[in-house]
Amino acid sequence: MSVRTTLPLGFADLEPFVEQWAGATVDARMYARASADMAGIRRFYEVAVARGAEALEYCAQFPLDAMPDDAALLFRLMLGLAQASIAVEIHGQPRAPGTPWPNSITLQRGPSPFG
Amino acid sequence: MAQDATGAAATNFTRGIGLHTKPVPLEPYRSASFFAAERDRVFARAWLMLARVEELPAPGDYVVKSIPTNGVSVILSHAKDGRIRGFYNSCSHRGSEVVAGPRGNAARFTCPYHSWTYANDGRLVGIPDEPSFFAVDKANCGLTPIATETWEGWIFVNLQRRPEVSLAMFLGPFAVHLAGLKYQAASTPVVLTADLDANWKVVMDAFVETYHIPVIHPKTIGTTFSSKMNPFARLLDARKLGIHQAVSMYGNPEYVANPDNRVEALAYSAAATGSVIAAATTEGARAFLEHPSVNPTGSGTWSMDVNHLFPHTHIDCGPGGFWTHQFWPTSPNTCRYEVRFYVPQAQNVYERFQQELYVGRVAEIVLEDLNNVARTQRGIDTGGKDFMQIQDSEIGIRHTMEQLMKWVDADTVAEAMA
Known part of the structure; x- marks a missing residue:
């Protein structure tokens, strides 16, 4: 049986979204949102936003730069939720209306950690 | 109003x-x-902001920056004497780019082509098989400097060999x-x-x-x-x-x-x-x-x-x-x-x-x-x-x-x- 990092106990309902939304860098999470379809973004958003307060509270127990692996993965998923919210709460579509995809914008360096 | x-x-x-x-x-x-x-x-005569000092805070730190308009790759190097110097990223031997970048810490830069080596203050310090050359004037074969000045943490370069105006004059009321x-x-x-x-x-x-x-x-x-x-x-x-x-x-x-x-x-x-x-x-x-x-x-x-x-x-x-x-x-x-x-x-x-x-x-x-x-x-x-x-x-x-x-x-x- 393969052992891989999963989410902390009690957040199993978010597990199906990890692969797509918990990217390691801002650029990866932004790419996940920009290249996703709106129905998929909404599915993730609805489930994750309902657990958002609880998840952030769980992660806040640890220092930002020294989280256990499972908490770090949960936090990266929450950062993915921040990206998803840009589609749901601002545009009503994955990217700003009428803008090109793919495009030449590259995030060379994001905020740390998980940048 | x-x-x-x-x-x-x-x-x-x-x-x-x-x-x-x-x-x-x-x-x-x-x-x-x-x-x-x-x-x-304009770009070959004006002072151009390239970096902030926080990008190379310690002696030995360097960054490689690009001036895409003029096709110039610039090495900004913070040497032991505390000065930040700018150099054209080009070897005295046959012109090759010396430092790949984008950043690092090194006392010396070695060209990846034939290993000509420079101190991080630009001096040429090593020519492999030097006797086969014809009396290279090493003192004049360091990395070519680019005029570099710092103002309140902002590092500027000027592509004129001898800038007509200082950075202070260029900035003026700014x-x-x-x-x-x-x-x-x-x-x-x-x-x-x-x-x-x-x-x-x-x-x-x-x-x-x-x-x-x-x-x-x-x-x-x-x-x-x-x-x-x-x-x-x-x-x-x-x-x-x-x-x-x-x-x-x-x-x-x-x-x-x-x-x-x-x-x-x-x-x-x-x-x-x-x-x-x-x-x-x-x-x-x-x-x-x-x-x-x-x-x-x-x-x-x-x-x-x-x-x-x-x-x-x-x-x-x-x-x-x-x-x-x-x-x-x-x-x-x-x-x-x-x-x-x-x-x-x-x-x-x-x-x-x-x-x-x-x-x-x-x-x-x-x-x-x-x-x-x-x-x-x-x-x-x-x-x-x-x-x-x-x-x-x-x-x-x-x-x-x-x-x-x-x-x-x-x-x-x-x-x-x-």
Whole structure:
């Protein structure tokens, strides 16, 4: 049986979204949102936003730069939720209306950690 | 101040600083010969900001930077004596690029081609199989220096072998305007780059006026920059700083986070916020905000200032700190764009979560602009229009064009700056 990092106990309902939304860098999470379809973004958003307060509270127990692996993965998923919210709460579509995809914008360096 | 038919206060920036009010030519936005003149007479003669000292804080630190307009790769090196020097990234042997970059720490640089070796102060210290050469004058075969000077943490280079003017003379009143500013979070920039299908001035112009914001960015930042009192987002202030300039932009005091935005509410549940441009607030931010040239009119309806450093750099200040834009010409209708948002190191998960939202929004704003500038360039390239009609709050565009024309025409830098 393969052992891989999963989410902390009690957040199993978010597990199906990890692969797509918990990217390691801002650029990866932004790419996940920009290249996703709106129905998929909404599915993730609805489930994750309902657990958002609880998840952030769980992660806040640890220092930002020294989280256990499972908490770090949960936090990266929450950062993915921040990206998803840009589609749901601002545009009503994955990217700003009428803008090109793919495009030449590259995030060379994001905020740390998980940048 | 008197109001006019739009309900906003009337402005008098353009005549106030003595600029003409005629239409502004479009040929410089599409002409190959004007592009060549900008490259050779502006970018090859002006002081160009390349880095901040926080990028190479320790002796031995170096960064490799590009001046894409002139095809120059620059090594900026912090040697033991504490000086930061600039060098052309080219070997004395057969010209090869010496350092790959983008950054590192090294006492010596070794060319990857034949291992010629240089100290990080530029001296040539090693030639493999030296006896086979013909009395190489090693003292004159170091890395070729580029004039490099630092002002308040900003590192500038000048491609003239002997710059006609010092950095202090070049900056002039700009240095006075921002003297002593306490840059916050200067070691932790978020860096975004894009290669854009537009003349560099098309892109730069979009960042020096807010007239377009309610139209191009209605959902991302439109309501931050305009309101019923100032529906067209007229400027608060504009001043000429020699060849440089500063404009101060209106901000909507009524903007509040939309409570229906559940993720935004999660991020800001504990903190009050005025503008989505503000990524974080800290104690140090207070000293920054108290600088007389940050929100220079002391307006209660302020969003940000653009400090335009001629020819192609903006140092912007807002409630949450500072950020820079650079617009490098690469052809008559393409440019390299780089934005650096200096955001504080997050102290907890909530701050980091806010930053993710902030960076995500910023990238969307850039994306909206990217689309807009390509459309603008296509329109300009039709050749149907020879002039732009420029209004009072677009003064930055008019001022920069006036300066560029002088630099392109002038045979000496002193004449260009007169």
